[in-house]
Structures are given as structure tokens and as C-alpha cells.
Amino acid sequence: MTQNSENPLALIIEDDPDAATIFSQALQAAEFEVETATTGTQALERLKYTAPAVVILDMHLPYVAGADILDYINTEPRLMKTQVIIITGDHELANDPALQQQGRVIQILVKPVIYSRLHDLAQLLKLSIKGGTP
Amino acid sequence: MLTSKTKRTKRMTRMTSVVSHWLDVPSTDPDDARRRKLLNILLAGIAALVLLALAATVIGNAAGLLTASERFLLYQTTILTLIGIAVIFAINRYWSGQIAGALFLLLLLAALAFSDEPKQVADGRALFLFSIPILTASVILRPWASFIAAGLSGLEISVIALRALQGIPPVPTILGLFAVALVSWISARTLERALADLRAINRELDHRVEERTRDLAEALSRNQAILEAIADGVIVFDTAGKATLANPAMAQLVDHPPEEIIGHDIKALANTKVNQEDLQVIGELLRDTHRDYPTLKLEWGRKTLSASFAPVRDDSGRRTGTVVVFRDFTREAEVERMKSAFVSSISHELRTPLNAILGYADMLKEGVYGPVVEKQAMALERIIVNGQRQLNIVNDLLDQAQIEAGTLKIKVAPFSPRDLVEDVTSLMEVLARSKGLTLTGHVANDVPDKLPGDRQRLRQILINLVDNAIKFTAEGSVQIQVYLPDARHWAMEVTDTGRGIPLEAQPYIFEPFRQVDDPTTREHAGSGLGLAIVKQLTNLMGGEVVLKSQVGHGSTFTIILPLVPIQEDLR
Numbered sequence: 001m002t003q004n005s006e007n008p009l010a011l012i013i014e015d016d017p018d019a020a021t022i023f024s025q026a027l028q029a030a031e032f033e034v035e036t037a038t039t040g041t042q043a044l045e046r047l048k049y050t051a052p053a054v055v056i057l058d059m060h061l062p063y064v065a066g067a068d069i070l071d072y073i074n075t076e077p078r079l080m081k082t083q084v085i086i087i088t089g090d091h092e093l094a095n096d097p098a099l100q101q102q103g104r105v106i107q108i109l110v111k112p113v114i115y116s117r118l119h120d121l122a123q124l125l126k127l128s129i130k131g132g133t134p
Numbered sequence: 135m136l137t138s139k140t141k142r143t144k145r146m147t148r149m150t151s152v153v154s155h156w157l158d159v160p161s162t163d164p165d166d167a168r169r170r171k172l173l174n175i176l177l178a179g180i181a182a183l184v185l186l187a188l189a190a191t192v193i194g195n196a197a198g199l200l201t202a203s204e205r206f207l208l209y210q211t212t213i214l215t216l217i218g219i220a221v222i223f224a225i226n227r228y229w230s231g232q233i234a235g236a237l238f239l240l241l242l243l244a245a246l247a248f249s250d251e252p253k254q255v256a257d258g259r260a261l262f263l264f265s266i267p268i269l270t271a272s273v274i275l276r277p278w279a280s281f282i283a284a285g286l287s288g289l290e291i292s293v294i295a296l297r298a299l300q301g302i303p304p305v306p307t308i309l310g311l312f313a314v315a316l317v318s319w320i321s322a323r324t325l326e327r328a329l330a331d332l333r334a335i336n337r338e339l340d341h342r343v344e345e346r347t348r349d350l351a352e353a354l355s356r357n358q359a360i361l362e363a364i365a366d367g368v369i370v371f372d373t374a375g376k377a378t379l380a381n382p383a384m385a386q387l388v389d390h391p392p393e394e395i396i397g398h399d400i401k402a403l404a405n406t407k408v409n410q411e412d413l414q415v416i417g418e419l420l421r422d423t424h425r426d427y428p429t430l431k432l433e434w435g436r437k438t439l440s441a442s443f444a445p446v447r448d449d450s451g452r453r454t455g456t457v458v459v460f461r462d463f464t465r466e467a468e469v470e471r472m473k474s475a476f477v478s479s480i481s482h483e484l485r486t487p488l489n490a491i492l493g494y495a496d497m498l499k500e501g502v503y504g505p506v507v508e509k510q511a512m513a514l515e516r517i518i519v520n521g522q523r524q525l526n527i528v529n530d531l532l533d534q535a536q537i538e539a540g541t542l543k544i545k546v547a548p549f550s551p552r553d554l555v556e557d558v559t560s561l562m563e564v565l566a567r568s569k570g571l572t573l574t575g576h577v578a579n580d581v582p583d584k585l586p587g588d589r590q591r592l593r594q595i596l597i598n599l600v601d602n603a604i605k606f607t608a609e610g611s612v613q614i615q616v617y618l619p620d621a622r623h624w625a626m627e628v629t630d631t632g633r634g635i636p637l638e639a640q641p642y643i644f645e646p647f648r649q650v651d652d653p654t655t656r657e658h659a660g661s662g663l664g665l666a667i668v669k670q671l672t673n674l675m676g677g678e679v680v681l682k683s684q685v686g687h688g689s690t691f692t693i694i695l696p697l698v699p700i701q702e703d704l705r
Contacts (some may be wrong), residue, residue: 018490025502089485091590096545110524110590112489115496 007033008053008129010122013043013069014087015061019113023056023087026115030122040064044072051078053129054122058090074104080115085121158228164333165326170231172237173274174223181219188212235274237268242267243286252298255291261307265314266289272315277322284315285476367439367460370446371420375399378455387439387460407435419443420456431463438467464622484528492521526601530663533594534646537670544674549589551616551624552577558596559614566604571612573600578617585624586698592626593673598664599628600692607632608689624697629690635683644669644679668693 010032014020017038022033032054037043040061047055047069055073059066066086071091073079084104089111099105107121157178159170183524191208194200200208218241220422226234246263264287271283288308295303361368367384369377380395388395400416408416412432412454419430420443430441439460447453499506499514506514536542559575565574596614603612612632619625635643647665668691672679676696683689 016486016490018487018493022490022493022497025497029502089482091488091594094590112492115493115502116500119500121601 007031008126009033009035009050010054011043011050011052012036012056012058013040013047013061013066013078014058015039016055016058019058019111021085021116022113023118026055026118027054027097027122030128031121032122037102040069047072047076047079052082054125055082055084056118057068057084057086058095059086061092070104081094083125085109085118087111136351138181148255160595161231161233165329168329169235169274170226172655173226174230174271175218176274177223177226181216184212184215184219188216191699194329211240219658232275235271238274239267239279239286241284242270243283243290245511246287247290247294252294255294255298258476261310265318268311269317269318269639272318272322273325277319277326280315280318280322281312284311287311293304317445365462367462368457369395369460370455370457371400372455373453375420376415377403387437387462388434404434407659416441416458420458424534431467434460436464437465439445462483474535474541477532481528481532485525488525490522490527492518495521515564515568519568522565526597529594530598530667534663537667537674542674544588544591544671546586546588548584548586549592550583551581552583554589554593554596558593558600562600562604565601566612569607571604571607571610573604573612573614575614576616578615580618581616582625587695588675591675595627595668595693596628596672598627598668599693602664603628603630603632603689603691606630610688619694622693622697623693626693627690629688631688634685634689635681639682640683642692643681 009023010027012020012023012027012034014023014036015038020036020038024036027034035046035050035052037046040063043061044064052062055069057069059065066088068085069125070084073084082104083106084102086094086099086105086108088108091110093099094108094110099108106125109118109121149307156253157171157174159167159174161167161170187208191205191212195205200704214602222234222241225237246267249255249263252498267287268280268283272278272280274681286302288311291307291311317586361381364381365383367387368379368381369384370379375401376397377395378393382392385392385395390403400420401413404413404416408413412430415430416432432439432441440463442459442461444457445453446457448454495514495517499518503567535543555575555577559573563573600612600614613629613633614625615625615627615629617627619627644665646663669679672693672695678694680692680694681689682692
């Protein structure tokens, strides 16, 4: 799976396979190594063993809610440097100040998430990681 | 002390009723009853006098003041009189007032013959004595009976005069008697007529009271029938908050029989079935006399009820309580919930594949899957533009459904108007360019960096307005402007150089599913909800939409919103 071990890891947590494909294309194009989880359970399992530089998190997931995963990332010391991009179809959630003001959340994107937008965002993120300033 | 006074009053009342029981004579004719009662009163008065005379005789006899013949005469007279009174009383009470009255008068006249010296009777000095039977006749028999009494008196006097004086009858005395008879006839007749009038008035009054009572009873029973038949729960609380009336529907709604509801307050009725917050609101509405009485929706156990409040006032306008009408909304609420859930789920289902279409088209266009030639890029552009448009329609429908259901919430937080304009401009630029239009955005210098508002909803308003402007503009430009029209408001404005909106169409372009009726409308197909949502969202935010447009000279839509200070906790 790993093509270049120096590339930072991105974990995409998204139950819609089409959306997941679009997100991974955008992040791969920005030179991230990409892993995909299609359920919250699967995502939590992955997060036990890996410490991604960025998590693309769809808030609406079956079985385990996106909010619970966000809590886990916030409280797990191993994931201190992990940054989160939230994806949601819900305008109201995107506008929720409580979510906006979480330090880990660098962006909230409302569906449809345009490939080029996420690509641009990922490239900026990549630069900041390389530069060492989160 | 109080009790002894009450006792005395009670005893008096009982005595009065005993006396009036013996004086009253039951009769269907009120005149007859009155005359017979009057006769009884006269008899009682005379009896009392005779008894006094009898007592005086007894005392005089004991003192030895009387001779044997005097004693005999007095005893005989008094006892005979008492017997006569008793007989007349019995006749009057149990047989006929007329006969009793006639008998009384005859006895009276007979007694008068011995009232004085025959000479004095005959020469008229006893005239005043004879006016007694004349007056009495007019009131206890008939008014005209006074003349008969006068005639009899005159006859009696004449006989006495002829026998005692052997002279001529005393004509002036007899004439005087007839004059007295005339006066008493007139008085008695007037009195009887007045009484008859009074009785007629009383009868009329009784009749009216009866009629009103019947009307009232009818109205009451009609109201009662309405109250019993109505499907809504009706309950009336007094000013102390206790229930004074509840209809069967109310009993059914709260699952208590009416007798268990009456006398209790709302807290006891609701028990644990209503949450504290709603209970408090109900309590306030029951107490508050000045507020508007709105309709409240609340959960009551497993039911959803609406409650309408209205004050109850008496004739003088004083508030005596509150009537509350409860309606069972359980089914409607369930349908509403299902509809909302359905709309939101179908919107999600519609959006998911559209999002994928847009995402893949975008990736193709960006060359992710290899180089794209110009014609392919144009085709992809069309896919994206149309997909986006369809997505907007789905979003519009969802918003409209939420606005109608009242579930759409406005969340106010500080946002940057400059970011907003930039965001919308860059988003809509593609669409504008595809029609050869220029789209510009401008924020005036005096507009603060942060404004309070729901950024997402403001963005939606702006997108809808710009989309609409692009749709109806063939050439020229679309401009977005943000500025401060006065010290208390800020404004977002979208101006186009399109064909304008006719004056007669302007009032209804904000209605849902309405577009300007025009053959060209078809080619600009959309949900027809864009402007309706703009208006409804603006109103929800406490603002207003102003439209200035002239056919051939473009349109300007201005959204004016209150510039309320940003709240501390939102900063």
C-alpha cells in the first residue's frame, strides 16, 4: 500500500464509496498516503495502530457517530498531532460554533465536496506539515 | 346576645305567619281574597275591642261598680257580638265573602240603631257613624255597594226618625249619606282599578320572566350540548388556578373523570405527564392577564396537545378565570414528524448520487484520470453546472419543507461579510462566465469585519439571488454589494442588467412555486422556490426584502437586516 514511506498518512472515514474515492484521489494527488475506513468501528480500530497526520471525517456514519471518533482523537495522547477535516451534508452542523472552535478541526466542508477544493486544502496542509508549523 | 336577637326575630316571624294564616282567605279571585281579608281584619279589630269591653266589665263588676241589669246587658251584648263575629268569620273563611260581608253590614247597621239616642240618630248628628257601614260596604263588597249601604242607612234613619219624632224624614242627612257613598264609590273603584292595573303589570312581568328563563335555559342547554359534543377538551380555571368546569372530551384527553378534574389545579392534573418547563409556561399563561394568548404545543403523556388560552370575564369586565381549549394533535404531529423525516431522508438519498456525479465530473475535468480535450472539458462543465442546479433544487425543497414545518433554525454567530461575498462570487463565477456575464462583489469600507448572522443562510440567500439574476440576465453584469443603509441596519444587494420584473408581477414573485408568467420562463426552469426561500429566510432573521425593478432596466434585490450587536458569548 505504501508507495513512499515519507509521505504523511491520511485516514478517510466515509461510508459512501464514491465520496471516499473522490477524497482519496484528492489527497493522493497532494502526496498523502491514504487509508480508507467505511464504518466508525473500522476507523476506531485503525486509529489504535496508526497516527495519521490528517483525518477526513464524515460526521454521519453507521454504528459509531463521527462525534465519538472526534472525541477519541481529541483525548488520545498518541493522536496529539492529528488534524481533522470534517465532512458533513448538514448545513446546521457545519455552522455549529462548538464544532468550529475545536482546535483539531482545521476545516468543515459541506457536501458536495469538490475535488479541487479538497486538493487545494490537502496541498496547503502538506506544506505546513513539511514546514513543521501545524 | 346575637343568638337571643336571632331567636326573637324568629319568634316574631312565626307569629306574623300564624296571624296572616288566619286572616288570609284562599281564593282564586284576588279581589275577592282582598275583600275577605279586609273583612277578617275588621272582625279581628272589633273582636279585640269587644274583648277589652268584656275585660272592663269583669273588672268593673269585681269593683262593684255595675248594677245587675247593667252587668247582664254588658255580658249579653259582648258575648252575642263575639258569637256574631265568630259566625261571620266562619262564613267568610269557609263559604262566601259576599254573604259574610252582607251579614256584617246588616249587623253593623242594626248595632248603629242603638248607638245613640234616637233623636240624635234622626237629626243627623250620628251621620259620621253611618259613614262607617257605607265605607265598609264599598271595600268589602263592591264599590257600588256603598249606595246600597247609604240607602239602608237612610231607611234606618228615616224609620227611627218617624218612630221617635213622628216628624219628617231628615232629608239633608240622607243626602249627606249619599254624598259619602258617592265619594267612597269613587275611591273604592279607583283603588280597584289601580289594583287591577298592577295585577296586569305583574302578570306581564311574570310572563316575561318566564320567557327569559326559558330562553336562558334553552341557551344553557344548547351550550351544554355543544360543550359535551365538541371533540376538543375544554377546561375553565378560576383565578386561583382551580378547575371549575371540564367537558367529557377534556376528561378523555387527560384520562380522569370530570369530577376528578374539578377543584384541582393544572399541576395535579398533569401529574408527571407534562415536563416542568411546559407546566411553568401553562402556569404563567393561566395567571397572566395582559399577555396575548398564544397557542402552545406540548407533550401530555404519550399525546401531543395544542392548548389555546382565553380569559373569562364577567359582565363588568373583571377577569374571573381562564378557559383553555386542548386539542389532540397526536396524529398530526406524527404525520408531521414522518413528513419531515421523509423529506430529509429523500433529500439525502437524492443528494448522495448527485454529489458523486459532481465529484467525478470535477475529477475528470481536473485531469485526475488523464488529459481532457477542450470539447470534453466543456461537456464536463455542463454536467457540473446542471448537477449543481439540480442539487440546489433539492436543497430548496428541503428548506421549504423545513420552513413550513417550522423546524428550520437560524443560528446567529459572528461572520465575515467580506469572506461571504468572496465565497459566493467565486462559487457563482463559473455560471456567470458561462453566460458571458461579469459577476462582481463589493463590500463598503465602513462595513465591520464581523457581522452577526447565520452565515450559511445568508450565503444561501445570496446564492439564490445571484442565481436568479444570472438566470434572467442575457448580457451585462451582476453585482453584489454589502453596505450600511443606516446606523441600525446592514444590507446585501444584488443588482442585474436583466429584463426586469413587471410591476404587476412584483407582489407575487416571492410566493412559493411562482415564477413570472412568461413564455421564456420555461427555459429558466427551476424549483420556483428560490425567491420564496430568500424572503422566508430574511423574515426569519428579522429583516426585509426590497425589490426595485423596471422592465428593460434590470432589477435590484436588497436584503435589509438588523445590525444587532454581537453577543458576548458568541464572540
